[in-house]
Amino acid sequence: MKPDVTYTFHHFGIPLQDGLSEGTHSEKAGMYTADNPGKFRVQWHRFTDESPLHPLLKTVPHVAFKVDNLSKAIEGEDVILGPYEPIDDFFVAVINDNGVPIELIETTLTDEEIWGRARSGQGNLYRK
Template sequence: MNYEFSHIGIPTTEEKAWDGFYEPGKIHYTAFDKDEYNIEWVKFDTDSPMPELIRTIPHVAYFVDNMEDALQGKDILVDTFSPGEGVRVAFIKHNGAPVEFMEIKDA
């Protein structure tokens, strides 16, 4: 499996210049690809259904070629979902920390 670094996501309770909001997860986020260090800030609404681990611990994210292969045998924290067209995301728990996998398909 090839893991290519994408970004680091840092939970915050502070207000930022949010680039988007993912309604099902109730997550506000900044665009990591606009940050020189690939940092994504994430803020969760109080009623967010996301696991506490993701809401409180920074995560590292990797691009993967095939989500199903990447998740094989892993401790899945959040099953695969699509936050936008052509993008699939899932979170695993690795040594007590959240790790995000992102699969990008060209339209």
């Protein structure tokens, strides 16, 4: 963590290798994402065999933080994904923190807007 960047918990992602095709599908990422119906922000991620994503993302759970400056947050880090805009107005990069993927997000969207757009497949991640 960098002292001049504000980090706020956003969600926790858990990769599954159960062979199911449940959730919102992204052909680009070769991934299905489903929200846990519980009270806390947990997502289940399932990957196709053709998924181009980094092996850490497909095998190790990740925590995601909203940051106030994505460029500063990733400066000098081992970036394994992005930065990119998977959902309109939602910028993401994933870093490798000594074998653990950490997702960093910069956005002005509310959580309701973020989750609504993700569930409905709105954004670059879902466009062909």
